[in-house]
Amino acid sequence: MSIDQHGVTQFRENGFFIQNDILAPADLQQLVEALDVFAKDPLPGHVKEKNSNVYRAFHGCHLYNQAYSDLVRRPEFLQIARELVNDDVYLHQLKVNLKQAFSGETWPWHQDYIYWRNEDKVPTNAIVSVMIFLDDITEFNGPLFFIPRSHKSGCIEPKIPEGAPAGWEGNVSASLTYQVSDELVTALVDKGGLFSAKGKKGTAVWFDGNIVHASPPNISPSQRRIAILTYNAVSNAPRDENLSERRPDFLNARDRSPLHELWYELGVTA
Amino acid sequence: MSIDQHGVTQFRENGFFIQNDILAPADLQQLVEALDVFAKDPLPGHVKEKNSNVYRAFHGCHLYNQAYSDLVRRPEFLQIARELVNDDVYLHQLKVNLKQAFSGETWPWHQDYIYWRNEDKVPTNAIVSVMIFLDDITEFNGPLFFIPRSHKSGCIEPKIPEGAPAGWEGNVSASLTYQVSDELVTALVDKGGLFSAKGKKGTAVWFDGNIVHASPPNISPSQRRIAILTYNAVSNAPRDENLSERRPDFLNARDRSPLHELWYELGVTA
Numbered sequence: 001m002s003i004d005q006h007g008v009t010q011f012r013e014n015g016f017f018i019q020n021d022i023l024a025p026a027d028l029q030q031l032v033e034a035l036d037v038f039a040k041d042p043l044p045g046h047v048k049e050k051n052s053n054v055y056r057a058f059h060g061c062h063l064y065n066q067a068y069s070d071l072v073r074r075p076e077f078l079q080i081a082r083e084l085v086n087d088d089v090y091l092h093q094l095k096v097n098l099k100q101a102f103s104g105e106t107w108p109w110h111q112d113y114i115y116w117r118n119e120d121k122v123p124t125n126a127i128v129s130v131m132i133f134l135d136d137i138t139e140f141n142g143p144l145f146f147i148p149r150s151h152k153s154g155c156i157e158p159k160i161p162e163g164a165p166a167g168w169e170g171n172v173s174a175s176l177t178y179q180v181s182d183e184l185v186t187a188l189v190d191k192g193g194l195f196s197a198k199g200k201k202g203t204a205v206w207f208d209g210n211i212v213h214a215s216p217p218n219i220s221p222s223q224r225r226i227a228i229l230t231y232n233a234v235s236n237a238p239r240d241e242n243l244s245e246r247r248p249d250f251l252n253a254r255d256r257s258p259l260h261e262l263w264y265e266l267g268v269t270a
Numbered sequence: 271m272s273i274d275q276h277g278v279t280q281f282r283e284n285g286f287f288i289q290n291d292i293l294a295p296a297d298l299q300q301l302v303e304a305l306d307v308f309a310k311d312p313l314p315g316h317v318k319e320k321n322s323n324v325y326r327a328f329h330g331c332h333l334y335n336q337a338y339s340d341l342v343r344r345p346e347f348l349q350i351a352r353e354l355v356n357d358d359v360y361l362h363q364l365k366v367n368l369k370q371a372f373s374g375e376t377w378p379w380h381q382d383y384i385y386w387r388n389e390d391k392v393p394t395n396a397i398v399s400v401m402i403f404l405d406d407i408t409e410f411n412g413p414l415f416f417i418p419r420s421h422k423s424g425c426i427e428p429k430i431p432e433g434a435p436a437g438w439e440g441n442v443s444a445s446l447t448y449q450v451s452d453e454l455v456t457a458l459v460d461k462g463g464l465f466s467a468k469g470k471k472g473t474a475v476w477f478d479g480n481i482v483h484a485s486p487p488n489i490s491p492s493q494r495r496i497a498i499l500t501y502n503a504v505s506n507a508p509r510d511e512n513l514s515e516r517r518p519d520f521l522n523a524r525d526r527s528p529l530h531e532l533w534y535e536l537g538v539t540a
Contacts, residue, residue, distance in 0.1 A: 221456040
């Protein structure tokens with residue numbers, strides 16, 4: 001299997017790249033069916049929309065479900081993740097953002113790495129995410145907006161809004177703890193424009209921990225579910241271990257051993 | 271000047287049609303400059319976003335400003351409006367929805383005619399609106415979403431949300447008085463799909479009083495200002511005159527005499 005070098009170049013230049021048709025319908029079905037089970041069985045890391053009974057996100061699905069656990073170790077994901085961070089990788093975090101029909105709320109303009117730096121003490125941005133579309137994503141159901149090339153600004157000192165929830169919940173709510181100011185978003189969009197991450201279910205989008213992004217609410221009748229897998233370089237593991245209560249395992253994985261391709265565990269040689 | 275018959279056919283079938291390049295840059299500039307003046311000089315019909323000092327809408331601009339007053343009497347608008355309602359027309363209402371950068375809020379799923387029916391006693395849907403883009407409208411700055419063909423459902427009994435503001439302000443806020451239920455929106459989108467009204471500034475979009483529409487917030491750094499002119503058939507004037515306090519002149523015009531093209535007033539013969 002060869003790495004998508006054009007994609008890697010785009011990632012370095014723009015802060016993201018897209019791969020179509022990465023997951024087959026049967027794989028997607030397993031991932032989606034697991035969500036129905038999660039919805040009936042509240043688990044740590046399940047988050048609701050503000051003032052609502054509608055689920056916003058399920059964190060740590062790989063801890064509870066084999067299909068998500070297998071997803072993390074897909075060879076094509078691990079190979080790209082290792083290339084992008086130039087090291088062996090482990091899974092720092094996995095979540096499914098649901099953004100449900102008529103209910104899914106805004107994600108304000110923010111970067112991801114600042115949460116891992118400030119909350120988890122991840123020392124550098126040698127950490128990368130891949131977002132997998134579990135539904136078709138259109139201009140109507142709350143697609144993610146990237147500011148291309150904004151990752152080149154590095155980790156930006158954040159705007160901390162009034163009224164952000166305390167504890168880790170503030171890091172995953174519509175009132176995010178660390179946001180990027182309107183002034184800076186304006187300047188970054190002047191330079192880089194905006195890109196809307198749309199596509200068929202089964203699409204994968206790799207993105208840099210420092211790319212500035214946001215997404216509008218989902219006012220449409222179509223769900224917009226995405227799984228986000230965040231791989232960290234093994235050499236970039238958090239330095240501070242005194243975080244267990246504020247950053248549970250489903251946000252900051254305690255197992256930092258290098259991941260192996262699924263086929264190793266199945267006894268298949270590459 | 272000939273009527274756009276293809277557009278009229280689209281209007282009957284889909285509930286809307288689009289005309290590109292209707293206003294020239296100089297015309298647009300006058301309309302936009304007037305908004306800066308309005309923002310400094312609070313007038314009746316100026317509405318702010320909820321819990322905010324940012325303006326959401328200016329109603330009745332034609333009552334205060336010559337450029338808007340002239341806009342209403344542009345021959346190409348009057349001719350199409352008469353064709354669509356099959357009668358002479360007067361202006362029932364004019365507003366500019368500002369949907370400002372980073373601030374402009376959602377408009378929930380709704381129809382327009384039900385407000386004019388219930389609040390103003392406009393007897394039939396022989397009333398039509400044209401929306402004029404004062405800014406480029408993209409997928410990023412909160413475009414209006416139409417459900418094509420939904421106007422064929424007629425005037426739908428509404429969902430009235432809890433907490434809608436009392437008085438006419440509830441008819442123009444993000445907590446609209448009369449909304450269309452999620453279930454019905456789902457059914458209508460299943461049949462008609464969704465259409466996003468995007469385009470360059472100067473674009474005009476005609477739409478039926480019964481088409482179901484909504485728009486997401488503007489989380490982008492680009493303004494999204496639109497002027498909406500609503501023409502009513504002279505024979506369809508409101509029957510009830512006891513509404514003066516609840517529905518001021520800028521929402522329900524008291525002058526129902528037929529409009530004449532601007533060129534009549536300039537002394538030019540067609």
